[in-house]
Amino acid sequence: xxxxxxxxxxxxxxxxxxxxxxxxxxxxxxxxxxxxxxxxxxxxxxxxxxxxxxxxxxxxxxxxxxxxxxxxxxxxxxxxxxxxxxxxxxxxxxxxxxxxxxxxxxxxxxxxxxxxxxxxxxxxxxxxxxxxxxxxxxxxxxxxxxxxxxxxxxxxxxxxxxxxxxxxxxxxxxxxxxxxxxxxxxxxxxxxxxxxxxxxxxxxxxxxxxxxxxxxxxxxxxxxxxxxxxxxxxxxxxxxxxxxxxxxxxxxxxxxxxxxxxxxxxxxxxxxxxxxxxxxxxxxxxxxxxxxxxxxxxxxxxxxxxxxxxxxxxxxxxxxxxxxxxxxxxxxxxxxxxxxxxxxxxxxxxxxxxxxxxxxxxxxxxxxxxxxxxxxxxxxxxxxxxxxxxxxxxxxxxxxxxxxxxxxxxxxxxxxxxxxxxxxxxxxxxxxxxxxxxxxxxxxxxxxxxxxxxxxxxxxxxxxxxxxxxxxxxxxxxxxxx
Amino acid sequence: xxxxxxxxxxxxxxxxxxxxxxxxxxxxxxxxxxxxxxxxxxxxxxxxxxxxxxxxxxxxxxxxxxxxxxxxxxxxxxxxxxxxxxxxxxxxxxxxxxxxxxxxxxxxxxxxxxxxxxxxxxxxxxxxxxxxxxxxxxxxxxxxxxxxxxxxxxxxxxxxxxxxxxxxxxxxxxxxxxxxxxxxxxxxxxxxxxxxxxxxxxxxxxxxxxxxxxxxxxxxxxxxxxxxxxxxxxxxxxxxxxxxxxxxxxxxxxxxxxxxxxxxxxxxxxxxxxxxxxxxxxxxxxxxxxxxxxxxxxxxxxxxxxxxxxxxxxxxxxxxxxxxxxxxxxxxxxxxxxxxxxxxxxxxxxxxxxxxxxxxxxxxxxxxxxxxxxxxxxxxxxxxxxxxxxxxxxxxxxxxxxxxxxxxxxxxxxxxxxxxxxxxxxxxxxxxxxxxxxxxxxxxxxxxxxxxxxxxxxxxxxxxxxxxxxxxxxxxxxxxxx
Numbered sequence: 001x002x003x004x005x006x007x008x009x010x011x012x013x014x015x016x017x018x019x020x021x022x023x024x025x026x027x028x029x030x031x032x033x034x035x036x037x038x039x040x041x042x043x044x045x046x047x048x049x050x051x052x053x054x055x056x057x058x059x060x061x062x063x064x065x066x067x068x069x070x071x072x073x074x075x076x077x078x079x080x081x082x083x084x085x086x087x088x089x090x091x092x093x094x095x096x097x098x099x100x101x102x103x104x105x106x107x108x109x110x111x112x113x114x115x116x117x118x119x120x121x122x123x124x125x126x127x128x129x130x131x132x133x134x135x136x137x138x139x140x141x142x143x144x145x146x147x148x149x150x151x152x153x154x155x156x157x158x159x160x161x162x163x164x165x166x167x168x169x170x171x172x173x174x175x176x177x178x179x180x181x182x183x184x185x186x187x188x189x190x191x192x193x194x195x196x197x198x199x200x201x202x203x204x205x206x207x208x209x210x211x212x213x214x215x216x217x218x219x220x221x222x223x224x225x226x227x228x229x230x231x232x233x234x235x236x237x238x239x240x241x242x243x244x245x246x247x248x249x250x251x252x253x254x255x256x257x258x259x260x261x262x263x264x265x266x267x268x269x270x271x272x273x274x275x276x277x278x279x280x281x282x283x284x285x286x287x288x289x290x291x292x293x294x295x296x297x298x299x300x301x302x303x304x305x306x307x308x309x310x311x312x313x314x315x316x317x318x319x320x321x322x323x324x325x326x327x328x329x330x331x332x333x334x335x336x337x338x339x340x341x342x343x344x345x346x347x348x349x350x351x352x353x354x355x356x357x358x359x360x361x362x363x364x365x366x367x368x369x370x371x372x373x374x375x376x377x378x379x380x381x382x383x384x385x386x387x388x389x390x391x392x393x394x395x396x397x398x399x400x401x402x403x404x405x406x407x408x409x410x411x412x413x414x415x416x417x418x419x420x421x422x423x424x425x426x427x428x429x430x431x432x433x434x435x436x437x438x439x440x441x442x443x444x445x446x447x448x449x450x451x452x453x454x455x456x457x458x459x460x461x462x463x464x465x466x467x468x469x470x471x472x473x474x475x476x477x478x479x480x481x482x
Numbered sequence: 483x484x485x486x487x488x489x490x491x492x493x494x495x496x497x498x499x500x501x502x503x504x505x506x507x508x509x510x511x512x513x514x515x516x517x518x519x520x521x522x523x524x525x526x527x528x529x530x531x532x533x534x535x536x537x538x539x540x541x542x543x544x545x546x547x548x549x550x551x552x553x554x555x556x557x558x559x560x561x562x563x564x565x566x567x568x569x570x571x572x573x574x575x576x577x578x579x580x581x582x583x584x585x586x587x588x589x590x591x592x593x594x595x596x597x598x599x600x601x602x603x604x605x606x607x608x609x610x611x612x613x614x615x616x617x618x619x620x621x622x623x624x625x626x627x628x629x630x631x632x633x634x635x636x637x638x639x640x641x642x643x644x645x646x647x648x649x650x651x652x653x654x655x656x657x658x659x660x661x662x663x664x665x666x667x668x669x670x671x672x673x674x675x676x677x678x679x680x681x682x683x684x685x686x687x688x689x690x691x692x693x694x695x696x697x698x699x700x701x702x703x704x705x706x707x708x709x710x711x712x713x714x715x716x717x718x719x720x721x722x723x724x725x726x727x728x729x730x731x732x733x734x735x736x737x738x739x740x741x742x743x744x745x746x747x748x749x750x751x752x753x754x755x756x757x758x759x760x761x762x763x764x765x766x767x768x769x770x771x772x773x774x775x776x777x778x779x780x781x782x783x784x785x786x787x788x789x790x791x792x793x794x795x796x797x798x799x800x801x802x803x804x805x806x807x808x809x810x811x812x813x814x815x816x817x818x819x820x821x822x823x824x825x826x827x828x829x830x831x832x833x834x835x836x837x838x839x840x841x842x843x844x845x846x847x848x849x850x851x852x853x854x855x856x857x858x859x860x861x862x863x864x865x866x867x868x869x870x871x872x873x874x875x876x877x878x879x880x881x882x883x884x885x886x887x888x889x890x891x892x893x894x895x896x897x898x899x900x901x902x903x904x905x906x907x908x909x910x911x912x913x914x915x916x917x918x919x920x921x922x923x924x925x926x927x928x929x930x931x932x933x934x935x936x937x938x939x940x941x942x943x944x945x946x947x948x949x950x951x952x953x954x955x956x957x958x959x960x961x962x963x964x
């Protein structure tokens with residue numbers, strides 16, 4: 001009997017080949033345990049509101065009014081909404097053509113794209129063109145759109161990404177039938193990047209007949225949490241220019257900075273600072289989102305990308321493809337507008353907005369510290385400090401007996417460890433193998449997002465589990481850090 | 483000098499090959515004219531709120547409260563929100579894990595999927611399983627996900643669609659590198675479908691080495707507006723069973739029905755009515771949305787698909803791919819919940835909800851009539867009645883001189899006609915060639931969505947333009963209807 005098109009055996013192989021560990025085996029097991037009534041701490045995905053972070057009040061007021069525009073005619077509206085939220089709701093509604101229920105232009109509302117361009121210009125000190133900014137349903141969707149334009153086949157549409165990397169990239173490259181050319185970050189150098197190694201990766205790929213066409217950086221890093229220095233970014237841009245690579249700059253964590261000596265610098269600014277010919281040569285796409293920062297509005301699905309040095313005919317093609325799905329959701333577009341133009345000093349809501357956003361950011365900074373210190377106090381665990389983003393990525397030095405036990409259970413060693421951790425403590429993490437890591441070295445990724453007051457207990461519970469695990473599987477094995 | 487990855491010449495060819503006329507040349511020209519200050523009537527896309535349709539009050543109240551959950555603690559909230567909206571907001575918030583700012587499960591909120599399953603069960607009289615329902619950012623995104631699973635290569639992943647068809651399908655098939663096997667609907671038989679012709683299409687494709695894997699129906703039809711009869715649906719399902727095709731049932735217009743003698747019947751119900759073995763054999767995916775019906779909440783981007791007879795391993799793969807983009811936007815998921823469980827008799831908001839929704843639907847029905855009659859009163863224009871959906875698709879019998887003039891201008895004849903119509907009247911339509919049509923026959927698609935009170939003037943303006951066009955290009959040419 002012949003198979004049908006949606007039988008597993010006949011599915012598109014690229015679909016079957018892609019892996020997305022952030023919602024993979026660990027997440028599925030955690031969901032099962034939750035259904036059975038176990039308390040789960042979901043630190044597998046950077047989802048702040050799910051772990052109790054409160055939304056910022058002002059943007060929620062504005063979007064609520066945009067959803068219910070009839071309230072603007074209600075004489076009592078001033079009793080529950082401040083005047084500046086009412087004014088901003090009117091402003092954003094005036095940018096739509098029919099409110100939140102009407103499709104926008106497929107690139108997003110022109111008025112919001114203008115606000116994004118003004119934000120970029122203030123941030124970088126260089127002009128930004130709204131026509132080169134597209135709004136998207138979250139940054140992931142934008143990344144997928146751009147990779148779809150680049151990747152043509154297995155030998156040709158190929159991307160170089162930092163490893164460990166956020167598996168959006170590996171999964172999308174698989175889905176599109178391209179090949180991932182890995183480049184390893186240096187854990188012992190605080191996840192730094194060495195351009196000589198980059199050149200080796202490209203040379204090796206070429207020797208296999210692979211044309212490297214683009215490079216991805218995640219800055220601040222996910223899962224590794226490092227902020228790239230200006231010097232590093234200059235080297236990367238020079239490298240992209242020499243090798244004629246498009247640079248995809250995933251900068252979704254640009255608000256999440258926890259070390260004053262390592263501020264965020266955008267790829268666009270560094271590129272412009274380098275001047276011609278580079279600043280007119282290197283093709284750069286930069287991504288941002290409303291899901292991260294102190295906003296954490298993941299469920300709204302809002303993002304943008306900005307294109308630099310992309311020819312107009314290509315911009316038209318990207319527009320055409322975006323138009324097939326009609327438009328990004330309009331309420332998230334308004335969140336994006338609010339993120340890039342928050343309340344100003346003197347506005348009624350300014351003080352509250354600053355208090356709320358500072359509160360979140362300062363707490364994240366403290367939590368990054370508690371977590372790093374907590375991991376480093378555990379047996380056979382070493383962990384770089386989280387300079388930025390939302391993750392901690394400790395290395396777990398698994399004893400040979402544990403690796404053996406994992407093999408017997410048919411599991412990758414760090415999956416084995418993370419599953420045991422989940423069953424014992426309810427802490428749902430992602431194994432390092434989901435992000436890529438050097439052979440024989442094991443990690444896990446956890447977010448730094450659990451509520452600050454719960455953090456000591458979580459780290460205590462982790463330490464207890466880890467102690468028991470290490471004593472169960474023995475640790476006098478002369479392991480030296482790789 | 484070698485090209486870079488985002489230079490036009492080196493882009494993924496599938497991206498360059500796809501066409502999406504709904505936002506193509508006509509739309510771009512209309513946008514330009516609008517910028518220049520001309521009044522444009524955008525009837526190119528089914529976007530009701532952009533043409534003045536007011537959103538339904540109750541769902542907007544509920545979602546506004548969900549966006550601003552702190553209002554639920556405000557003692558004055560009852561002054562501007564009715565009690566049942568407050569209760570429903572609390573209900574939906576309880577289904578999330580952190581409100582609208584938290585990612586949901588990648589399939590959508592389990593609680594909303596349960597409400598969708600209950601709706602389907604009430605509608606069809608057969609059980610529906612929430613685990614086989616995935617929420618999506620609009621129906622288009624769901625269609626793209628499923629086609630991505632089916633299409634493997636140009637010769638193999640191939641879809642049979644009704645022509646004229648909504649170009650989402652042709653564009654996505656191109657983007658995914660598949661081949662479209664057309665099947666023509668019969669205009670003279672009120673856009674009916676003849677299964678013998680279907681068999682011929684499949685046989686012809688096979689003779690070219692193409693494996694037909696799936697079939698798409700749009701019911702009610704877009705752009706053609708017909709509702710498929712139960713007998714027709716049975717034939718189609720039997721055909722899919724014989725040929726082992728997955729049936730994709732695009733049923734986004736199921737609320738938009740304008741003729742009592744032709745009610746909407748779902749593919750799922752007809753399949754279940756047919757009983758075993760068919761009801762256990764045919765692979766069916768049905769799509770729905772919050773963008774159409776009397777909701778018209780296009781900008782929210784909410785939809786779902788239900789899977790029937792799809793093996794569990796395939797469902798897992800579809801889940802995995804959905805998880806790469808994390809989750810559909812949560813506020814549209816709540817719109818979907820509200821759409822499938824609207825206020826009930828006895829609820830405070832019930833009367834208003836019924837008044838609003840009936841008002842919209844009855845007006846659409848009148849507008850469908852005004853438009854069909856208007857087109858049929860014009861020289862060289864014939865038009866089937868819009869039984870359902872939101873479109874009118876008149877045939878324009880272009881005189882040879884007009885076809886000649888179009889050729890000289892380097893335009894497809896119906897593009898030429900629609901551009902002239904746009905320049906003269908501001909009415910922005912989509913040429914029939916964007917949907918596919920038989921050789922030598924020309925159409926345009928317009929929505930029936932302009933405000934009812936403006937409809938007579940629009941049809942008057944169309945008639946005046948058409949009269950002038952037909953007299954300019956001569957019409958005593960002995961044209962007989964094809």
